[in-house]
Amino acid sequence: MKQAREPRVPQTITVYTDYKSPYAYLAKDLAYALEDSRDIVIDWLPYTLAIPDFLGSARVDETGSVVEQDRTPHQWRRVRYSYMDARRYANARGLVIRGTQKIWDTSLAGTALLWAKQSDRDAFRRFHDLTFERFWQRQLDIEDVAVLESVLDEAGVPTNGFEAYVTGEGRMEHDNARAAAEDGGVFGVPMFVLDGELFWGREHLDLICTRLDATGIHAR
Numbered sequence: 001m002k003q004a005r006e007p008r009v010p011q012t013i014t015v016y017t018d019y020k021s022p023y024a025y026l027a028k029d030l031a032y033a034l035e036d037s038r039d040i041v042i043d044w045l046p047y048t049l050a051i052p053d054f055l056g057s058a059r060v061d062e063t064g065s066v067v068e069q070d071r072t073p074h075q076w077r078r079v080r081y082s083y084m085d086a087r088r089y090a091n092a093r094g095l096v097i098r099g100t101q102k103i104w105d106t107s108l109a110g111t112a113l114l115w116a117k118q119s120d121r122d123a124f125r126r127f128h129d130l131t132f133e134r135f136w137q138r139q140l141d142i143e144d145v146a147v148l149e150s151v152l153d154e155a156g157v158p159t160n161g162f163e164a165y166v167t168g169e170g171r172m173e174h175d176n177a178r179a180a181a182e183d184g185g186v187f188g189v190p191m192f193v194l195d196g197e198l199f200w201g202r203e204h205l206d207l208i209c210t211r212l213d214a215t216g217i218h219a220r
Contacts (some may be wrong), residue, residue, distance in 0.1 A: 021078035022086035046110025126155035
């Protein structure tokens with residue numbers, strides 16, 4: 001009598017993300033498609049970017065006029081190019097990316113992501129989608145716990161205990177995840193991690209698929 005085979009454990013790919021990154025927004029649906037097409041699991045983790053450390057800081061008013069800034073000309077060129085580049089890809093997919101008026105602290109939203117992961121995948125994705133979409137339409141105060149809780153509720157993620165979580169255990173989980181990411185070499189988002197190998201940016205998804213094919217994890 002043949003012995004029954006153990007069911008295959010799906011391959012896990014870790015994806016580090018940050019809601020204030022337009023490139024992370026553009027990678028989100030592509031990561032969903034990868035997960036839906038193969039026997040893999042995407043493990044979403046927050047990596048809250050410290051943008052002033054490498055791009056300086058700035059604040060603009062409703063008209064786009066700079067009212068406060070601490071950037072070199074080189075940093076301004078990089079920022080302006082990044083928004084232009086992100087918008088051309090977003091426009092092709094019907095997504096809206098409006099430049100932010102300041103550099104937001106997305107650590108609360110990253111902690112909310114960890115909370116949403118405890119729910120089912122569909123509810124998590126609804127939260128993830130709503131947060132990205134509304135933030136980049138300038139319709140979401142991503143630094144407000146009550147606002148994030150309302151998005152969780154709308155997405156179908158239970159919220160009982162959320163407020164205590166984001167100021168206690170959840171904040172520790174967020175900070176520990178960020179520290180572990182940096183220990184593993186992570187420096188930006190979106191960052192895909194497959195078998196300890198880092199792939200920065202959605203443009204590497206074809207290579208990731210090649211790696212998966214080589215291990216027998218083919219598209220369905």
